[in-house]
Amino acid sequence: MDSFLLGLIAGSFVSIGAYSVLIGDNPLSKFTENLYMGILGGFIFATNWNYVRTSAINPVLQGNYIFVVAVILCVMLFSRLKIEWLWLSRYPVAVTVGAGLGLAIRTSVMADFLGQINATVLPLNNINNLVMIVGTVTAAAYFIFTAQMEGPYKYVNQTGRIFLLAAFGVTYGQTVSFRFELVIGRLVDMLRPEVALYTYAMLLLVALGLGYGYYTKKIKWYSGR
C-alpha cells in the first residue's frame, strides 16, 4: 500500500471521527480534535523554528549582527512560559503589534476609505448605480443612533435596515454554501473508488462503536434537537 493511499484512508478515518460530533460529543470526536491540534501545533512550531533559523540565526552566525535584535525578541516571547518572567514577553508583542498597526494604517486610508468612497461616487444612469448609492447612504445612515426616528430620517433608517438585512441574507447564504463545500471537499477524497470501501467499513465500525457506547450509557447521548 503506497503512502498516498494510506494518507487518504487515515484522512477518511479522522474525518468520520470529526463528523461524529454531529450525533453527540464522544471519545472518537475528542480524539480526532486533539490529534489535529497536536499535529498542527507541532507543524507550526517546526516551520516557524526553521524560519527563525534560516532568517535570523544563520545571518548572525555569518556576521550580520543586526539580526541579534530579532533573535533576542524571539527568545523573549518564550518568557511567558514562566509567570515571573511574563512581563518580558510583552515587549516583542508590543513591537509586533506596533509595526503591524503602523504598516496597516499607512495605506488603509487609501485602500479602505478613499477607494471605497470613490467607488460610490457614480453617475445615476443605471439601476445598479442607483442601488449602490441608495444602499451605501441609507445603510450608513442606519448607524446614526443619536437621531430621532421621525420625519424623513425614519424612512431613511428603514430603507437602510432593508439593505442591511439583504446583505446579511447574502452573507448567510454564502456561508451555508461554504460549509457545503468543506464537506464536499472531504467527501470527494473519502468516496474515491480506491478508498470508498474503507470509508464504508469505518462508518460501520464507528456507528457500531457509538451505538454500543450510547446503549450501555458509557457515552452520554446528545440531548440537543
Added chain:
Amino acid sequence: MSLMDKMLALDQRIIFALMFIALAFPILSPVILPMNIQQYSRDSFEFADSIPSGSVVLIEGGLGAATYPQGGPGLEVQIVHLLSKDIKLVFFSIGTETAAWTVTAIDNALAKLPSGVAAENGVNWVHMGYVPGGESGVAAFANDIRSVKTEDHFGTPIGQIPLMSDINKASDFAALFWWGGSEGSIPFGIRQIVTPFGVPMTGMCTTNEVPNYTPYINSGQMIGIIGGVRGSAEYEYLMGMPGLALGQAMATNFGGLLWALLVVLGNVLYFVARREGGAK
C-alpha cells in the same frame, strides 16, 4: 403529536443525514446542471489571459487542508494557464500549512501541463515559501524580498535562483494573484502591494468571504475574484479543463436545493402553526 408538530420538532440529526445524502449523491453519480459564468470569474480569467508572455507575476498561495478542495483546482488550472503563456511565477504563502499546500498545487499543475511547456523550478517558477508576520510580513516581502527570505521553500539560496536575479520588490511583478482561501488576507495584498506599488491584482477566497471583498472590485482595487468551488469550476470551464471543481460545484447545487427547500418548508410550517396558535 400531529405531523406538523413532528416536522417542527425534527431532530437535526435527520437533517444532517439528508444533507449528507444530498452532498454525497452527486459525487457518486456525477450530474452536470447548466451553469452561468459569473462576471467576477470571467474578469479574473481575462486578466490572467491578458498578461504578456515573459512577465513575472506574484502568487500568494493561501489554501490549506480545509480550503484546498475549493480553491486548489482553480489554482492548479491558473498555474497551467500562466505557464502555458510563458509567464514566470513567484509563489509565497503567509501560513505554515498553506506553504505546503502550495507545493501540492504546483505539483498537480505540473502534472497537467501540456507537453513542451517549460516549467523548470527556479527558471519558470519559484516557491519562496512561508513568510511569517501576517500583514507586516507581506509589507516587508513587498519592499525587500531578500530582507525576509534568504532561500526558497526547498532550501535553495535566493542568489542561486535565476528567476529571482532581477526581482526584489513588489513593483518588479506585472500582476498579483492572491489565492487567500479563508485566510481573510486579501486586504493585506490590497493595502501592502496594490495601493503602494500599483500592481494589479485578482483574488480568490472561500464562498462566504466573497461579499466582504466585492467592494474592492467595485472600487477598481481588485480586478476580479474567484469565489469558492464555483469560481474554481468556472476557471476550469473557461480554460476548457473540466476537473474536480466542476463536480463539486454540482454537489453544492444539490445541497443548496435541499437547504432552500428546508428553509421554505420550515417557514411555511412555522406560519401555519402560528396561525393555529401553536408555534410562538
